[in-house]
Amino acid sequence: MNSATKFEIFLGTQPGLERVLRDEAIEAGYKKAKTVNGGVTFWGDWSDVWRANLTLRGPSKVLARIGTIRAFHLAQLDKRARKFAWGNTIPPGLRVRVEVVTSQKSKIYHAGAAAERIERAMAEDHGVIIAKDADDAQIVIKARIDDNNVILSVDTSGAGLHKRGHKQAMGKAPLRETMAALLLRACEYNGTEPVLDPMCGSGTFIIEAAEIAAGFMAGRSRRFAFEQLATFDAAQVAQIRRDWQEAHPAPSKLQGFYGSDRNEKVIGFAKQNARRAGIEQFCTFAPLAISSVKPPAGPPGLVMVNPPYGSRIGNKKELFSLYHAFGEVMRDRFSGWRIGMVTSDTMLAESTKLPWLPTNAPIAHGGLKVKLFQTGPL
Ligand SMILES: C[S@@+](CC[C@H](N)C(=O)[O-])C[C@H]1O[C@@H](n2cnc3c(N)ncnc32)[C@H](O)[C@@H]1O
Numbered sequence: 001m002n003s004a005t006k007f008e009i010f011l012g013t014q015p016g017l018e019r020v021l022r023d024e025a026i027e028a029g030y031k032k033a034k035t036v037n038g039g040v041t042f043w044g045d046w047s048d049v050w051r052a053n054l055t056l057r058g059p060s061k062v063l064a065r066i067g068t069i070r071a072f073h074l075a076q077l078d079k080r081a082r083k084f085a086w087g088n089t090i091p092p093g094l095r096v097r098v099e100v101v102t103s104q105k106s107k108i109y110h111a112g113a114a115a116e117r118i119e120r121a122m123a124e125d126h127g128v129i130i131a132k133d134a135d136d137a138q139i140v141i142k143a144r145i146d147d148n149n150v151i152l153s154v155d156t157s158g159a160g161l162h163k164r165g166h167k168q169a170m171g172k173a174p175l176r177e178t179m180a181a182l183l184l185r186a187c188e189y190n191g192t193e194p195v196l197d198p199m200c201g202s203g204t205f206i207i208e209a210a211e212i213a214a215g216f217m218a219g220r221s222r223r224f225a226f227e228q229l230a231t232f233d234a235a236q237v238a239q240i241r242r243d244w245q246e247a248h249p250a251p252s253k254l255q256g257f258y259g260s261d262r263n264e265k266v267i268g269f270a271k272q273n274a275r276r277a278g279i280e281q282f283c284t285f286a287p288l289a290i291s292s293v294k295p296p297a298g299p300p301g302l303v304m305v306n307p308p309y310g311s312r313i314g315n316k317k318e319l320f321s322l323y324h325a326f327g328e329v330m331r332d333r334f335s336g337w338r339i340g341m342v343t344s345d346t347m348l349a350e351s352t353k354l355p356w357l358p359t360n361a362p363i364a365h366g367g368l369k370v371k372l373f374q375t376g377p378l
Contacts, residue, residue, distance in 0.1 A: 005045060006043045006044060006045055007043065007044075007045075007064060007065050007066070008041055008042075008043055008064075008065040008153075009030075009041065009042055009043070009044045009048060009049055009052065009062065009063070009064055009065070010036075010039050010040070010041050010061075010062070010063040010064075010065070010153060011025060011033075011039050011040045011041075011052060011056065011058070011059035011061070011062055012038060012039045012059055012060045012061040012062075012063065013038065013039055013040070013058060013059060013060055013178070013182065014038075014060070014179065014363050014364045014365060015037065015038050015363070015364045016360075016361045016362055016363030016364060016369075017058070017179070017182045017186075017363055018035040018036070018037075018038070018039060018040060019035055020058065020182045020183075020185050020186045021035075021039070021040050021058040021059060021182060022034065022035045022040045023185065024056055024057065024058045024182070024185060025040050025042065025052075025056065025058075028051075028052075028055060028056060030042045030044065030048065030052070039059075040059075046064075046226075046231045046232075046233070047233075047236055047240065049062055049064050049156050049226060050224075050226060050236070050237050050240055051240050053156060053157055053161065053219055053224050053226060054217055054218070054219040054220075054224075054237075054240055054241065054244070055217055055218060055219065055240075055244055056161075056218065057177075057178065057181035057182075057185075057208070057212070057218045058178055058181050058182045058185070059157075059161055059178065060160050060161055060162060060176070060178050061155055061157045061160065061161060062155075062156050062157050062161070063142060063153040063154065063155055063156065064089075064153060064154050064156050065151065065152070065153045066088075066089050066141075066152050066153065066154050067084060067085075067152050068149050068150065068151050068152065069081060069084060069149070069150040069152065070148060070149055070150075071108060071148065071150055072107045072108070072148050073107055073108065074108060074110075074113055074114065074117050077108060077114060077117050077118065077150060078117045078120070078121055081117060081118045081121035081122065082121040082124070082125045082126075084121075084152075086122055086126040086128070087126060087230065088230060088231075089154055089229055089230055089231055090122070090126070090128060090139055090141075090154070090229065090230065091228075091229070091230045092126060092127025092128055093127060093128070093129070094128055094129065094138045094139050094228060095128070095129045095130075095131040095132075095136055095137055095138045095139070096119065096122060096123075096128040096129065096130065096131060096137060096138070096139045096140075096141065097119070097130070097131040097133070097134060097136075097137035097139075097140050097141070098115040098116075098118045098119045098122070098140075098141045098143060099115060099134075099140060099141070099142050099143070100112070100114045100115045100143045100144075100145060100150075101142050101143065101144055102144050102145065102146070103144075103145035103146075104145070104146055104147075105146060105147045105148075106145045106146065106147060106148045106149075107148060108145055108148070108150075109145075111145075114143065114145060114150065115143065118141070118143065118150075118152075138158075138225070138228055139154060139155070139225055139228060139229070140154075140155040140225075141153070141154055141155070142154075142155060154225075154229065155225055156224065156225055156226040156229070157224055157225055157226075158223065158224055158225030158226075159222070160176075160178075161178055161218070161219070162176035162177045162178040162179070163177075163222060164177050164218060164219070164221060164222060164277070165221035165222035165276075166207070166221060166273055166276040166277040167202060167204070167207075167273045167276075167277075168272070168273070168276065169202060169268070169269035169272050169273060170201075170202045170269060171201040171202050171261075171263065171265070171266035171269060172201070173201070173306075173308070173366070174201055174202050174204055175201075175204040175205070175306050175342075176204075177204055177207075177208055179363075179365065180204045180205050180208040180304075181208050181212070181218075183205075183304070183340060183342060183372055184205065184208060184209055184212065184302075184304060184340075186340070186360070186372055186374075187302055187304065187338065187340035187372075187374055189209060189212070189302055189304075190212075191209075191212045191213035191215075192213070192255065193255055193299070193300075193301035193302055194255040194256045194257065194258065194296065194298060194299065194300075194301035194302070195209040195210075195255075195257050195258070195301055195302050195303075195304055196257075196258040196259075196260075196293075196295070196296070196301065196302070196303050196304075196337075197258070197259045197260075197303070197304050197305050197306075198260050198261075198288070198290050198293040198303065198305060198326070198329070199260075199261055199262075199290065199305050199306065199307050199308070199326075200259030200260060200261050200266075200267075200270055200285065201261055201263075201266050201269075201270070201306070202266055202269045202270050202273055203259050203269070203270030203271075203273050203274055203283070203285060204306075205259075205304040205305075205306070206257045206258065206259040206270065206274070206283055206285070207257075207270070207273055207274050207277050207279060207283070209257055209302075209304070210254070210257040210274070210277075210279040210282045210283055211277060211279055213251065213254050213255065213257075213282070214250070214251060214254060214279055214282065215248030215249070215250070215251060216248075216277070216278070216279070217241065217244045217245075217248070220241075221277075254282045255298070255299075255301065256282065256283075256284060256296055256298065257279075257282050257283045257284070258283070258284050258285075258286075258296055259283065259284070259285045259286075260285065260286045260287070260288040260293055261287065261288070262287065262288065262289040262290070263287070264287040267285050267286065267287045270283075270285045271283075271285050284296075290322065290325050290326050290329055291325055291329065293329055293333075294333055295333055295334050295337065299336075300334070300335070300336030300337040300338075300377065301337060301338075302337065302338050302339075302340060303330065303334060303337050303338070303339045303340070303341075304339075304340045304341075305326070305339070305340070305341050305342070306341075306342045306343075307319075307322060307323060307326060307341065307343060307348075308322070309343045309344045309345050309348060309370075319345075319348055320348065320351050323343075323348045323349070323351045323352050324351050324352065324353075326352055327351070327352025327353045327354050328353075330352070330354060330378060331353065331354065331378065334378055335378055336377050336378065337377065337378055338374070338375055338376060338377055338378070339354060339373075339374065339375045339378070340372060340373070340374050341354075341372070341373045341374075342363075342365075342370050342371070342372055342373075343370060343371065343373065344365075344368045344369060344370045344371070346371070349371070349373045354373075354375055354378075355375050355376070355378075356373045356374065356375060357374050357375060357376065359371045359372065359373055359374075360372065
């Protein structure tokens with residue numbers, strides 16, 4: 001595969017956020033991006049893979065489809081996996097893991113045995129090393145078996161893309177940066193208004209919002225699995241970084257970003273995380289209980305919040321009074337602001353007595369389903 005060959009690229013996300021991610025991909029120039037279960041697909045080349053990893057804020061992973069092996073039984077898979085041109089993408093010497101994620105309408109149904117055959121073929125005939133486990137792997141190949149086709153994709157991201165490389169200190173139940181970015185987008189945040197999170201924990205919404213406003217590239221501080229692939233072109237990737245920089249000059253003035261939380265310790269974490277992300281000068285973090293939160297001076301903007309909910313942290317009765325207090329503060333003091341609130345519990349959302357718009361599909365999050373509740377300007 002040379003670097004201009006087109007193939008299918010898959011951007012992963014939590015089910016429920018596919019459409020928001022598709023909108024981000026289309027806006028970034030991947031015009032024919034379409035939603036599939038758990039993600040978005042489009043056709044592109046390796047430079048599209050690199051740019052998606054570096055610049056998109058929503059995807060949890062970027063997978064590149066590197067080929068398909070037709071196989072009706074394990075011995076055939078073994079034989080054909082040995083003939084597959086792995087070296088075009090995966091150089092010898094890397095520690096590789098193969099994960100068969102689904103098998104449907106196929107004679108080969110044993111995912112573990114299929115993964116093992118592919119790994120062994122790659123190791124014995126193509127010089128890769130079989131990784132001990134997921135943590136040991138430098139490269140992960142994801143295989144789907146469908147209608148006797150073993151569809152092979154390489155995970156070009158490596159560590160999940162929510163790991164931007166800045167958040168080291170976290171409170172309980174932190175939100176993933178990728179999810180925070182998509183929720184901000186779902187609330188039509190585009191970097192031009194102030195954002196306030198009155199239960200900010202380690203500051204994920206606020207830091208993500210400030211980075212978007214500052215025009216910072218999402219993947220500027222981290223490494224990616226694609227850097228180890230045979231297709232990697234360092235000069236082209238450096239050009240993608242320069243193009244981004246040119247298109248996003250440092251803004252002269254930014255609206256404010258305000259985080260508060262009653263837990264003083266997590267406010268310290270949020271400050272450290274903002275400092276590492278290079279946006280602390282645009283952010284104000286304060287240890288405040290919800291009852292003391294007031295809107296900052298200046299134009300209204302977006303309140304983005306992820307209060308505690310049921311099965312994660314806190315107890316039900318306290319939660320009802322917390323949501324009630326949040327709703328009261330918003331209704332009394334935040335005239336003109338819009339609200340985006342993530343919670344798993346519709347009864348808790350209703351107890352705020354805020355004028356919620358109709359909600360969209362639930363979003364899978366940490367084994368639970370959450371929903372984004374939104375208001376128009378209060
Ligand atoms: C689910 S966590 C938020 C996580 C955050 N989005 C992040 O990414 O780290 C909920 C936060 O609400 C805070 N909280 C709970 N009760 C509060 C109250 N009465 N006033 C202010 N913050 C409160 C907790 O300290 C906790 O940090």
